Amino acid sequence: MEKTIERLAGDSEGVAYEFPVYRFKGTDPKAPAAYLQAALHAGELPGTVAIDALMPLLAKAEAEGRVKGSITVVPWANPVGRAQYLFGELEGRFHLPNRVNFNRDFPLIDKPDVSLLPQEEDLPTIDQRLKARLLRLSVGHDIVLDLHCDDESTAYLYVPAVLWPAMQDCAAAMGVEAVLLWEGESGSAFEEASLQPYLASDKARLENLVVTTVEYRGIVDVDGATAEADAAGLYRLLATRGVITDTTVVKPGRFEGVVAPLENIDMVPAPKAGALLYDAKPGDWVKKGDRLATIVHAPGEPGGRVEIFAPQDGYILTRRSHRITRKGDDLVKLVGSKRSDDARSGTLED
Numbered sequence: 001m002e003k004t005i006e007r008l009a010g011d012s013e014g015v016a017y018e019f020p021v022y023r024f025k026g027t028d029p030k031a032p033a034a035y036l037q038a039a040l041h042a043g044e045l046p047g048t049v050a051i052d053a054l055m056p057l058l059a060k061a062e063a064e065g066r067v068k069g070s071i072t073v074v075p076w077a078n079p080v081g082r083a084q085y086l087f088g089e090l091e092g093r094f095h096l097p098n099r100v101n102f103n104r105d106f107p108l109i110d111k112p113d114v115s116l117l118p119q120e121e122d123l124p125t126i127d128q129r130l131k132a133r134l135l136r137l138s139v140g141h142d143i144v145l146d147l148h149c150d151d152e153s154t155a156y157l158y159v160p161a162v163l164w165p166a167m168q169d170c171a172a173a174m175g176v177e178a179v180l181l182w183e184g185e186s187g188s189a190f191e192e193a194s195l196q197p198y199l200a201s202d203k204a205r206l207e208n209l210v211v212t213t214v215e216y217r218g219i220v221d222v223d224g225a226t227a228e229a230d231a232a233g234l235y236r237l238l239a240t241r242g243v244i245t246d247t248t249v250v251k252p253g254r255f256e257g258v259v260a261p262l263e264n265i266d267m268v269p270a271p272k273a274g275a276l277l278y279d280a281k282p283g284d285w286v287k288k289g290d291r292l293a294t295i296v297h298a299p300g301e302p303g304g305r306v307e308i309f310a311p312q313d314g315y316i317l318t319r320r321s322h323r324i325t326r327k328g329d330d331l332v333k334l335v336g337s338k339r340s341d342d343a344r345s346g347t348l349e350d
Helices: 046-063 126-138 168-174 190-201 203-208 224-240
Strands: 002-009 016-024 034-038 071-074 143-150 156-160 178-182 210-218 258-261 274-278 291-296 305-309 314-319 332-336
Touching: 002 126, 016 046, 016 126, 034 046, 034 126, 046 071, 046 143, 046 210, 046 224, 071 126, 126 190, 143 190, 143 224, 156 168, 156 190, 168 210, 168 224, 178 314, 190 203, 190 210, 210 224, 258 332, 291 332
Parallel strands: 034 071, 034 143, 143 210, 156 178, 178 258
Antiparallel strands: 002 016, 016 071, 156 210, 274 291, 291 305, 314 332
16 A cells, blocks of 8 residues: 655645545556545545545455555545634535535546646635645546535435446445436536546446445444444445455345435425424435424414425435524435426535
């Protein structure tokens, strides 16, 4: 394993940011190469601890000559967001100076050629330079995994529709419970930027490409046993796709979880501000008209509660982790069997 340190100049003299990159060299130049990154939203750590549990497995495979394709690992992908504490709370989703999501506005290029990326010295802000650097590290890999998490959630993947069902083996290997298929634009998220070079120039390669955003359950689901299980799933994926050779890994079967287009998601906005009392949790199946939550907006007063009901039959994928809501906040992701009346394309959230 080789460790290097990436260094980025900040927006002020004397300010810089660093993050480590780990590389496992493959023995077969024809084998698929893999890139894994975590914590692009700096406070989302289930992927970071999964990588921590994965690294010894990769080191053992490398020592035994079983790493066929090169593997690049970035456990802390966002040193800028990691430094953003406001009144003691980490604010790692948006770059505070310009309020841009760290997983939006990545540069899009038409071929897997890093020379097409913008020169970092020409980019005005550190978040833009970080995005260009992450793509410089990831472009050219056959497998690109961006590890995130939701608020409270089951494990699921965002997968470009063009890569499905070819990626069924990956979903099954990782043990996720749902797959959301998207097409079109996604706000130039890292996943879109990783797919774009092949859509434009090498569609024949799509059959063997793996590009996905992995949502590893909820933001507080950071524990050792879960990390080890997630690491085992990542390792199975790498073995299934031929990055690693391991005869003990059983080939995954057909993915049996929930699969739906993004347009089937109901986000269920809050009609009032107040205290949230949930009746449904991630992983539940509900019927149209089932009560999902109650909002206490005027405590103790007649009519001081408002109930929220399922707009269609479906699967509760996520819910918000906070228990105080504003009017208009999206409360859950309900995966329905049909197109939502409030269907959103591209991205579900800012």
